[in-house]
Amino acid sequence: MDPSLFPRRAEAMALEALSDTRVVVVNGARQVGKSTLASLIAAQADNARQLYLDDPAILAAAEEDPVAFVQHDGLLMIDEIQRTPQLLLPIKHEVDRHPRAGRFLLIGSARLLGLRDLPDALPGRTETIELWPLSQGEIDSAPDGFVDHVFTHGADVAMNPSPLRKPDYVDRALRGGYPEAVRRDPGRRRNRFFDSYITDLVTRDVRQISDIERPAEMRRLLSVIGARMGGLAVVQSIAGDVGLPRVTLSRYLDLLELIFVIKRIPAWSSNLTTRAISTPKLIVTDSGLGGRLIGMSTERARDVTAPIGPLLENFAIGEVARQLTWANESVQLFHYRDRDQIEVDMVLEHASGEVIGLEVKAAETVRGDDFRGLRHLADRLGARFRAGFVLYTGEQSLSFGERLRALPMSSLWTLGTTTQS
Template structure:
């Protein structure tokens, strides 16, 4: 079992995004770190900003929120030259004032913002700081961050270079990682106490951030809707199944899910497709933002999850997807994520696109891998042609195996192993 060695005075774990934040502050007037509440945004912002002499304001203080809303331009104008503005989604009116102040003085690193909601989905806000703002997404902790390892998997994946090494099966230890998730505060708790933290987290977030974003009459629906979404994680998005228990219209439930997406609790994974191929399924998948949260909503501990192979398969796919996204957020080149499925039931859980190059990842909870497990990857390889770099089946096995040109079966722990552990050359 992996737990966070944190105490109130302990140093924070190094985050992959820190280099990106520092680089952005060196050449961009406004930098926004956004991600779910309690994922470490404030800690990262302070780690970067305090040595550089930044001031700090948190809009979790309702008095500051009222002051900023009453006179946004005056509020921003009176700030010291370099400031951290925490939880800025609570005062969206301030963005236009930030633009005016930045345009008077375009020095890099003027403001470092954090936000627990995707404010840039609002067109006026996105436009107000166009050309002046860089956005960096921060996720809950990745496995490589928890182990203080260098993130190497994506580099190997797009090069199709894997060392054929042997390791040990993880068994229930893998279920423990899935149930633990990546929120720092939850990881400081004993496993039996984590569910209570996640439940309180959901209630606080719904009552605060979701209420700030939209006036919803049936606010009590949101935690139940999130619980249903947890049960559908890694499935094709089916709004009818999510709407039916509530007696709400499909458009209303879709709007509610969009709100959950805006506060980074739900991710919608689009399908990969080509215009000239008509037999590809174009329905997105839904993933919970963190498997610790999903497990708590489904009332699962590691033993129960390990015993329920269907749910383990679902949550493990989400776990791998989120680990890949967390590693990709610090990758040198932008990576887009999709899933692949056609009407003949060929499917690949996760498709990664870097420039014109594709790679596929299939996730299996079992300890064995078969030729049939590569069926979807081979179809994707056939369709993508020269664009296809590599296909991987991650499974809870012991051996790294080659199943053809550019096709590999790899133990699950390869996803977060260090270079020295992989023989990466």
């Protein structure tokens, strides 16, 4: 199957939003399948019209007469909306004059609220859906329901032994989720995709929304970020590695997050202790891109000194972050670390206050010490601590005491409504 045609969780979300919302925005990085998704959605609507602003003639028409451009009786899908933010005020006037649901589907490559000179045009009239690179569940047609499942069942989850082992997880992490990268053979052809992607990021995407004086600095920063993925985003330290002033480095990080290259996971404390640190954790949104940035390959991964742990941690956090965009439960993602070096890779906090802790281990075996951070949270949170899991590259689901369990990393995409529990 063509990876660009894999069913996306965002499709159902967008259709649901269009049923009661005037303007639906689909945002995401380049090459994640936004245009394909928009076309599929528009094909299911009556009297839909599709306009692509990467067509010079269509772009010229939008710039010449934006008021006439947005007039349409049915659903109007506009791709690459960030190219013409002057369309947003006419869209506001249209949806205010005719306030029915499903008027506009807007597709963008950068978060609209981050565009320069964007008017405060559409408050209260829109719903935004983030489209990430493909999840493992979307690629495998698996449930992708881990977050909802563990908040429902706590540590009382069960799954069949996983057929995957550490090399399989490394291969998945290096493949990433960009449809074009998934389609290509591993090795030289996939690497060419990632290299071109990095070039386009620096020469096109970033420069569309900001004046970058020296693109080489952004390339160097991307390499440093790759080497630090899964670690703390200590601005002063990164600035020193790249050779940039701290203010400039902060601006570059903001830009990379704006165009969905990185994501900063905020620190969590919930007033547990004054010793908790507040520095966010840094991930590359696509682990395949992250792997290419550090020159990782299947062959290099066989070396015992290869940094597989950070790669797989980045991979697992990315899968959870994707799920939070479609999970039924209202959950936020954090990480935890204190000055005593006690840490938990992921802290999922439910709107009710309940917490799930997740640790990621690249090993195929689990030890009791791997639960140190999770036990720390359990002791201090009491009843608020729903469960703690160590996600590892072995095959079995194993209990390690009350509310603590080791699970194969594949549980992130295989647990859900169609999985035994």
